[in-house]
Amino acid sequence: MELLKCVNINKSFGNKKILEDINLTVPRGKIIGLLGQNGTGKSTLIKIINDLLTATGGEVLVNGEKIGVESKKIISYLPERTYLDKSMTVDKVIEFFTDFYDNFDADKARRLLADLKLDTSLKLSKMSKGMQEKVQLVLVMSRKAELYILDEPLGGVDPATRDYILDTILSNFNEGASVIISTHLISDIERILDEVIFIDKGRIILHSDCDELRTKENASIDEIFRRMFRC
Numbered sequence: 001m002e003l004l005k006c007v008n009i010n011k012s013f014g015n016k017k018i019l020e021d022i023n024l025t026v027p028r029g030k031i032i033g034l035l036g037q038n039g040t041g042k043s044t045l046i047k048i049i050n051d052l053l054t055a056t057g058g059e060v061l062v063n064g065e066k067i068g069v070e071s072k073k074i075i076s077y078l079p080e081r082t083y084l085d086k087s088m089t090v091d092k093v094i095e096f097f098t099d100f101y102d103n104f105d106a107d108k109a110r111r112l113l114a115d116l117k118l119d120t121s122l123k124l125s126k127m128s129k130g131m132q133e134k135v136q137l138v139l140v141m142s143r144k145a146e147l148y149i150l151d152e153p154l155g156g157v158d159p160a161t162r163d164y165i166l167d168t169i170l171s172n173f174n175e176g177a178s179v180i181i182s183t184h185l186i187s188d189i190e191r192i193l194d195e196v197i198f199i200d201k202g203r204i205i206l207h208s209d210c211d212e213l214r215t216k217e218n219a220s221i222d223e224i225f226r227r228m229f230r231c
Contacts, residue, residue, distance in 0.1 A: 001064050003028050003147055003178055004049065008058035011044055011202075018044045019202045022058070026147070026178055031170070031192050033210075033221070034182040036199035037229055042182045043080060045199070046151050050077045062147070073103070076145035080152045082124075082132050090120040090135055097139055109142035112168060116161075130157045137165060141172045148179040154188060162188050187222040196221055198228060 002025045009022035019041045026032060036042050047053040049060055051067045062071035084093055090113065097104045113120055116134055124132050137153050150169070154162050162185075170192050173179055183189055196213065198206040205228075206213075210221060217224050 002026065002061075003063065005061040005064075006045075006049070006058065007061070009045070009048060009055050009060065010057040011041075011048065011053065012056045017202055019048075019055075022202075022204060024197070024204060024207070026180065028146075028176045028178055030194045031179045031181065032195045032197060033186070033189060033193045034180055034197050034199065035184075035186055035221075035225055038184070040199050041202040042199055043151055046077075046149055046180070046182060049149060050075060074146040076140045076143040076148045078137055078140040078148075078150040078153055080155070082129075082136055084124055084132070084136060086125040086132075087123060089123050090118065093124070093135070093139065094120065097142075101143055103144040104139075105142050105144060108172070109138055112138045112142065112172070116164070130161070133157060134161070134165070137168070141168055144174055146174070146177045148173050148177065150179065150181045150183075152183055153181060154183060154185050159188075166192050186225050187220070190221045193221065198225065200229070 004026035006022050006024040009019055011019040022045060034042050044053060048055050049067070051072065060067045062075065065071065094106050094109055098106045110120065113135065118131060118135065124135065127135070133155070134157065140148065140150070154165060157165060166189060169179060181189055193210050196206070196208055196210055197204055213224065214220065
């Protein structure tokens with residue numbers, strides 16, 4: 001059974017179509033890049049999968065069941081913007097996640113935060129935007145989830161930290177789970193991707209195995225993306 005299946009997903013806001021006939025299957029054990037220019041519907045699709053927006057038409061199935069309470073238990077979601085209470089210390093946030101999620105591993109979170117030399121006694125409000133994003137990513141990856149959905153996980157961090165974050169993603173999701181990463185920093189994440197999805201104007205225009213696509217086009221994923229979306 002597929003881990004995630006989107007069937008004829010459509011989304012409109014008023015008369016404006018945001019997503020049109022999205023059909024997508026995500027198996028287990030894959031890291032998949034969801035790539036497209038700004039405003040093409042990536043974040044809208046992610047929010048529908050996470051049951052934060054309701055599709056105008058179609059359905060999303062997780063483990064063969066419609067999205068809802070059960071799917072939220074097994075999806076670990078990193079939104080594009082920080083949602084944590086900035087008046088809390090990192091220690092308090094870890095306590096909150098421990099109480100809220102049955103599958104949260106606090107020891108793993110503390111180990112990863114120590115690797116990043118982050119002081120867990122600090123309030124989030126005393127941290128830079130990049131530091132806050134690191135904390136949020138660690139929290140998301142410390143859940144023993146089946147599907148991790150990361151919306152722009154590298155946007156606020158310096159290039160030196162990106163490799164560590166990618167290695168954290170690569171080494172900290174469960175065997176048999178999958179990861180969907182939405183980003184515009186294609187050259188940075190390409191090395192960890194198994195599959196790639198290109199979305200444009202609310203439609204999926206390409207879904208391919210990365211190695212097969214690179215061989216076919218004799219180019220990197222980043223180069224192929226730039227060709228297809230050249231202004």
